[in-house]
Each structure stands twice: as structure tokens, then as C-alpha cells.
Amino acid sequence: MKIILMRHGKPALENYHAVAARDMVDWIADYDRSEIGTDAATQEAIAAVRDIGLATTSSAPRALTSLAALGKAPASEDTTFREAALPVVRVPLLRLSPFTWAFVFRLLWLCGVTKDSESYAQAKRRSRQAADKLAALASGRDSVLLLGHGFMNRLIARQLLRQGWVEVSKSGSGYWGFAVYEKAE
Structure with missing residues (x-):
């Protein structure tokens, strides 16, 4: 049995x-x-x-269009696989690139700041559910692909490792990056 966790392609955004x-x-x-x-x-x-x-995916357009770019159709879309939300913390007078803010907000989130978003503990619980779903999908199949998101894929990977899956290859964590996990049947 094999599970592939792949990050979506680069989102088409205006130049912020x-x-x-x-x-x-x-x-x-x-x-x-x-x-x-x-x-x-x-x-x-x-x-x-x-x-x-x-193939399965979150319902995010960037994940769905990435799967289509691979020439695959999703057998399912599941919000369990969505990315962990970022808390937006108001900081007066400071202007940064959106990706720098995202990094800062993710660090704050890891430190317990939630601001109406899912907490780190809640995201870890959801990642356990996601890993369980993927393992169930992989049962009786040769392979399953999750076209997902960077941070949530990392959390799911930790859960798969705890369940006895072994990481056999990894291409990186950037856009289109993926890791392959295997488990003896």
C-alpha cells in the first residue's frame, strides 16, 4: 500500500x-x-x-486545479484535508509582503494565537482524522494520492508515521512537492 501526499501548484495571484x-x-x-x-x-x-x-483532495480551487493539471479526477473532495487556517493579528503601521505576514501568523499560531481560527491542537486532531481516512482509502488499493496543502500535509505525515507508515521518498515541500509513504499489508 502506498500513500502520496502532494502539495498543490503555485496559486495564480495578483502581484501583491x-x-x-x-x-x-x-x-x-x-x-x-x-x-x-x-x-x-x-x-x-x-x-x-x-x-x-x-486521488482525493481538499475542496480548495488550488488543490482541485492542481489535480486536473496532473490529468487526474478526484474520487472525493474532503474538507478534512483543507489547510490549517491562519489567524490574522492586527499590527499597526507595519507593512510586509503577504508571504512574510503568512510566516509570522503561522509562527504565532504555533505559539497558541488563534484569533477565531482553528487551533494547532484542533488541526493536529484533524490531521489524525485525515490520516485515518487516507489509510482506509489505501486499504485494498495499491496507491492513494492526496493533493493537499503544505502545513496540513506535514501534520498528516506525522500521523502516518505514528501509524506505522514509512516515508520512502520525498521531493521537497514547495509547490508540487510530495512524499511517498508505504505500509506492508
Whole structure:
């Protein structure tokens, strides 16, 4: 049995310059609505999923369009696989790139700041559910692909390792990055 956790392709977003923290609410909403546009899957990603038995994904447009770019249709879409939300913390006067803000907000989130978003503990519980779902999908199949998201894929990977899955290869954690996990039947 094999599970592949793959991150989506690069979202097609407008070129955002430095923004105030309060503007991140709109930027995150744009990111969540974004597809991958013309971002092509890497040859390594295409090869990894060539003979996949079943594909599943979150319901995020960037995940769905990434799966389509691989020439695959989802057997299911599941919100359990969605990315862990970022808390937006108001910081007056400071303007940073959206990706720098995202990094800062993720660090704050890891330190317990939630601001109406799912907590780290809740995301870890959800990652256990996600790993259980993937293991159930893999049962009786040769392989399952989850086309998901960077941080949540990392949390799911930890759960798979705890369940006895073994990471047999990894291509990185950037866009189109993936890791392959295997478990003896």
C-alpha cells in the first residue's frame, strides 16, 4: 500500500506588494479562492502519480486545479484535508509582503494565537482524522494520492508515521512537492 501526499501548484495571484496586517484578511481570501492558472506540474510530480489508484483532495480551487493539471479526477473532495487556517493579528503601521505576514501568523499560531481560527491542537486532531481516512482509502488499493496543502500535509505525515507508515521518498515541500509513504499489508 502506498500513500502520496502532494502539495498543490503555485496559486495564480495578483502581484501583491507590501500590505498592512489588516489587509491580510482579503489576501488570504484571494489565496483561498485562487486556482493554479498556468502553473504546470513538474515532471517528477507527473511521474509519481502516473499509476495512482485513487486521488482525493481538499475542496480548495488550488488543490482541485492542481489535480486536473496532473490529468487526474478526484474520487472525493474532503474538507478534512483543507489547510490549517491562519489567524490574522492586527499590527499597526507595519507593512510586509503577504508571504512574510503568512510566516509570522503561522509562527504565532504555533505559539497558541488563534484569533477565531482553528487551533494547532484542533488541526493536529484533524490531521489524525485525515490520516485515518487516507489509510482506509489505501486499504485494498495499491496507491492513494492526496493533493493537499503544505502545513496540513506535514501534520498528516506525522500521523502516518505514528501509524506505522514509512516515508520512502520525498521531493521537497514547495509547490508540487510530495512524499511517498508505504505500509506492508
